[in-house]
Amino acid sequence: MDPKHALSKKDLLELLVAKLSEFVVVLLDTNGCFASWHPGVEIEFGYTEQEFIGQGLEILLPPSERSNQSAQLELEQAAESGRASDTRWLVNKKGHRMLVEGVTVGLYDDAGTLAGFGKVLRDVTERKRAEDSLRVLAGALDQSPVLVRDWDGTVTHWTAGCARLYGWIENEAVGQNIHQLLGAVFPAPLETIQDQLLASGIWNGELECMRRDGSRIFISTRWVLLPKEAEERPRVIETHTDITARLEVQGELEAANGRLQRMAAELARSNEELEEFARITSHDLSAPLTSTRWLVDLLGSRHQEQLDSQGRLYVKQIAQGLERMADLVEGVLAHAQVGRTPIGSSEAAPARDALLIAIENLRRDITTSGATVLHDNLPEAHIEPRALSQLFQNLLSNAVKYRRPDVKPEIRVSATRRGAMWLFSVADNGIGIDAQWFQRIFQPMQRVHGSAVAGSGIGLATCKKIVTRAGGAIWVDSEVGRGSTFFFTLPGPPDHPAGPSGVP
Template sequence: MAQSNSDSHKILPIVNRYSLAVISVALAVMPALVLQHFKFRDVELPLLLFAIALTAWHAGVGPSVLAIVLSSICFDYFFAPPLYAFSLTPSDIPAILVLISFAVLVARFSAVRRRIERDLLQTQDKLQAEVVERTQQASLLNLTHDSIFVRDMSHVITYWNRGAEELYGWAPYEAVAKRSHDLLQTVFPMPIEDINAELLQTGRWEGEVRRTKADGTAVVVASRWSLRRDEANRAVAIMETNNDITDRKRREEEIRGLNQELEKRSADLQASNKELEAFAYSVSHDLRAPLRHMAGYAELLQKNASSALEDKGLRYLRMILDSAKRMGNLIDDLLAFSRIGRTEAQKTSVNLEQLVKEALNEVQPETNGRSIVWRIEPLPVCYGDRSMLRLVLVNLLSNAVKFTRPQPKPEIEIGCVDGNKDEVVVFVRDNGAGFDMKYVDKLFGVFQRLHHVDSFEGTGIGLATVQRIIHRHGGKVRAEGAIDQGATFYFSVPKI
């Protein structure tokens, strides 16, 4: 029908619509006259009706009126008695009314047909445009690697892109028309009723869901739903986008398990450290009494029986006293080291310059009148436990004094370097014996010594104590040095 209407619109501009009325009537009259000559009666009216109908159908109302007029004249002249004369009699009126009524009816049907055809054409054009648009959108959706599918409000799949096929393993013809929750065996993080309620209220929903692929393997996806409404604001479809996060979730589970294992090990380590500190404190405390007895009796023996002993015996006795003294110092250092782990830090603002002066006074007896060049730079105020930080400076300055003893011109420098905005970095530098950097990791271990005890006295606990104190303040300790070129020790503490 649409094609015939289109063809008529192509012909009618060439053959005038009113000419069509004249031609149609003439073509109806001529066969009617021929048939009348051969004594065929009453054929003229159907032929004229056909001419009027043809004109009304293809040319419209105006030409159909002309066709009615011409048909009435021809009917009256050629077929109504008296023939070949114009005379309208009452008997001719019914035939003319039939012609007019028929023409009006056909014109009416023609107008309705034209309107319907026009509406159909417009609808067809809109449908074709929408099909083109939807086809382009589907092509674009197929280009993405994301899984995208569309389902109606009953969760029946109506569109399934290439990304969905790659993720889940079902081809479009296998997925379309299936309920998505049944096909994918979806496990939701909350009741589906709550999800649907949120979707209808906000138009969106996001969450993680578990699904099953075509091969039976499980997959976890980050799912995003978008609700589509029609012109009447009725919910008609849901577009869902999925991203595979199975590997990420597995890594998160592994990390969570490792963290739990780490927490357990950390708790076990803390318990072991507490037990070890308690053991060290107990052993060190219990060793003091017999050590005092041994040293006391050795001193009495040296005082009362030295005249009866030979030089070798006296040398042995001195060795016993020296060893007892070293062991006493070692026990004292062990007790101080273990006490640091148990003592609660009393943090406050600390004037580092004043603390350095106090530490210098404490190590002054160790200088033995040596001419040491001290270089002390201005130092800021920090935040920490004053007594603990004083012990740090005493240990570092005592080390510097001890290891510069072989130097004819010993120099010790105390200063501050740039750290980050939240910390103060202090250093103690000397030009003493130094150390080999390949052993730097051993410096801060308990009982670790890089020099022989005969060359430099000490218990090997001082730097371990320094590290423990600074770590309790949230800071770091490091050292730099070279053999016979001195050493520099850095430690960081929080700013005020």
């Protein structure tokens, strides 16, 4: 080699140091101040050569450590023993912390006198984070029931989680055939499962396995093929999750659901029989009631002169009793009919049309009482139209029937949107209801005012049955002497109720 082109040892050393991109290599004088600069100083720590040269080691230390002489102690150790190393947190120019491995060596001249120090630094922050993450993952993995086996089933790795689940510790399980050790019962032949595993790389399923104490448990498992070299036999990693308790609860729920379904079917059958009995009984009572009422009317009209005042009173009381009986029979028939016909409907029924039908059916009572019925522009609701008319008719009939003396009934029917439901209200200015009756009045045969006002005690029970079967609810708000407002909800498409409309 041409001597003119030969590099000195110093030049070679500087070239080598400059090429060490992963390391920061610097020189310090005997006072511990930086005497050289390296490109890595600016890359890792952010200092230019002018900012760095002449500064002490303290410039790289966190502020809390700059006064504890730790940098000086490191140099003294390197001077005495020739070398000092550590891994510690340093800071860059912006104050960001970084974990750095460092080695400091003492440099001596030919006379053996300390000439300075050489320091090599390497940022290991990311490596430390990766190691910490791996350590956490390894710990978590070890606590989970996970095993590794070869293709034939021989266990090569057995975690603490597996030991807790099955009872065999690691040195007892490793080397054993996992399928034989656990007495596994597969949902399909093992060969079929292994073929699926080879084809897709993953298999999920449920197994029945045996624990060390002989008890049987059910597990949910996931098998995954591990990467392998060309000549290696396949290896499998398995995760196991105990689902025994879940399956037991599921079985209990299924059994309970079965019992509930049988009870519901029995209850439906009983209700159907009761409704059929009520319908037949009411129907059979209608004919003799009609005949008896006709005879009483005939007695009162044709033979009135032959009756004294007491006899005429008896005839009147009999007629009133028969009228109440007829109302009761009619109410029972209507109540039973609700249970025999579908109430909910996928088609929307116009509530206004149903209300007008109810008003027409009650025309005589409304006219006689001088009642006024006001209603908003009512929406459509998902309910069978005849059932909705019956609902309105029962509520309007009550409003007319339970009016205050010498006060003409005023009834207002409104509706407002409440989510997926329409909230209807039927408000009157009648005699009102005491709060203690708010729940009881919707039960069959419950009458607030006894015999003071004619009624069957079935109407509101029928209203509740209609609304409930349509998927809604019904309730009342009232004050004695100030009227009542009956509310009920029905499902239906959105609409926009507007102002009032009057029906005399």
